[in-house]
Amino acid sequence: MRLAPYRAVLGLPGVRPLILVAILARIPSVAAAIALTLHVVEELERGYFAAGLVATASTVGAAIGAPLLGRMVDRRGLRPVLAICTITEGVFWSVAGSLPYPALLVLALVAGVLMLPVFSVVRQSLAALVPVSRRRPAYALDSMSVELSFMVGPALAVLLATSVSPQAAMWAVGLGVVLSGTALFVFNPPVRATDEETVASTVRPPRRSWLSARMVAILAIAVATTMVLGGTDVTVVAVLREADQIGWTGLVLTLWGVFSLVGGFVYGSLSRVPSPLVLLTVLALGTVLVAVAGPQWYLLALLLIPAGALCAPALAAAADAVSQLAPPSVRGEAMGLHGSAITVGLALGAPLAGWVIDLTAPRWGFVATGVAGLLIALAVLPVYLMRRRPPTPVEPLRSAEPSLVTAD
Template sequence: MANPYRALFELPGARSFVPASFVGRMAMSMLGIGIVLMVTGTHGGYALAGAVAATTQVAYAIASPMIARLIDRHGQRRVLVPLVSANAVAMTGLILCAELGAAAWTLFATGVLVGMTSPSMGALVRARWSHLLAPENRPPLGTAFAMESVLDELVFITGPPLATALATGVVPAGGLVAAGLFTLVGGLAFAVQTRTQPPASPGRRGGRTALAYPGVPGMALVFLSLGLVFGAVEVSAIAFADEQGSKGLSGLVLACFAAGSGVAGLWYGARTWVWPLARRFRLGLGLFALGLVPVTLVESLPVMMAVIFFAGLAISPTIIPAYGVLERLVPEGRLTEGLTWASTAVGLGVAGGASAAGAIIDSHGSGPAFAFALAAGIAGALMGLAVVARLKTVSRFDNDGKRELSS
């Protein structure tokens, strides 16, 4: 590991909470594909499977900001322990409804419960880094965010193939069983490490939501566009592999997408950047949209794996500065909620992208579904340009001493 990353693990507690957060995050890469594989295996049809996955993501997106406010107010441990315990119960209910062939509405009902109780581990661990690294020591925070993005991608490299192998080689619900266990074990291990968690802010009961701070709504729309791409690509990749007669390799296709992002994230975090944060953010969005163009033109599975790897190279260099911008837009007492809005927006986007792609695939195949992902990527790039142009007019983010966004 390069020196910038090694230095992060020298901080007290980092060697414990980082692995725990990694285990807790495994479910985020396995939930969507696990639901699609389970429902198509037990009930048939991508439209139903995509709709159930989308419903779960919408429930997660709606509940996450409210849970994040509770975490900011009461602390991570007090909220996370009952949350992941409830998630285990809800996941068990969803799996039983599918495996027993219950009516479709039961899948939606239990999917809602799963989504509402799914923790935003990425936001929680990034909030810990922001707490541990002093405001005057921000370059290491960028490295920490880069490392977390790489770990996110490692989750997406390992999670989908694991979920696919379990669902196609063991039982249709195998991927979701593993996802539920990862959430429970990782979430509890992360929650009990109270020494490194950000302090609770009980005095901030009620008041201004993080979404009300200048620039945050625009950033949420950018993350929404990214989520549309991720959701559409996830379902489209499964259908593309199925069309090629190799559905069992769909997880590997998604792993290639994540691997590209992970490689780029390691490179990004190890560099000392001279370019301003906003410029890196804009460039990343543009490259991300451009990289999706070849994905819409491929008709071979091996070529798709190579092309989608290169498309993924722009993910981390987009998301890392995006989180950096968002972290600077909200005060410390609203940090978990502010970062969670990114996860919320991505969740809504994944829901919309998965649902739209599922409907497109049932009618026209995977090719037009990938084209939908490209359109969402272009929309995100245009939105990012508009957001940065708007932030140029904001001289200060807030009166909490946050720095200006250099553009």
């Protein structure tokens, strides 16, 4: 394991402040779902199903909006998109707490379409700031920053909602989103490298030329990865609840996040790593094996180590692959599709695990999501086995497509 790759990446102009801004800007975004859930349940006095519908509406909106916003970034630049999304979300969060439930449901969908694209923008900017040979540690840092945000954001939302009120948590999320959008607007990270501007401004390849079978396979891998993670999250809670150890849930999920941080750090420091397909396969197998854990919380935490250590690497590998396969002139749209894939996977994983848990037993949630991930890995395997084609003349800056094993 080497630290040199991280030093080299953080030494590049603009990378260090981008990572810091990304960590802070993502916290309100990941806290939004729990703030809305607590508001619907506690203040509107609706059930968790109603709260889930609001979260689903927001998720569907985000999945639709991410590639559209990315396409707008490609054509109009970053700042107009940031301005529109920041204003829209600011208005939504300022009035959401006073809306009746039907209006909240509709506006959650609209606000989801125009959700501040922090995740996609950061990944697109990393592709502009970091040369291809150094993107692996860059995207590993990005995945680790996502883990940190998920460890902090929901906990802060719960703390504020329980100690003050759910309404206060929603206002805090809204304020955080506005500050995040403003910070990104002022920082204005580049979305294309200097040597990419000429090609991007003169040539915009048709979608069929870059949305290839390999790109679709990578997007499917991203869906499968987050589907496994979303199902694991729900299943951990269900297993500990059945074992009457629900009080240990926070610690187990925190350890799971720590395992991911360590795995992401190691992944970014290696000179030779498996492909996204291999990482997904091992992640899914590791998740299935968690089902043999005993009822004690510490046994569950121990068996989560292999799968947990592959969370950040699998996410980083998919983002890296998308950045390499997408021409600079459409990278925003491609990263938006990647963001949609992540969102769809999370939206599918939790209900899939919950459905299986309701029909059988909690530990089968690990099996269900793990097997689903393996099936997707099997479905995209033929694409990885196909003979690779050379880069198209439209994109001279595009790197070779990823193989089953990649190296610096």
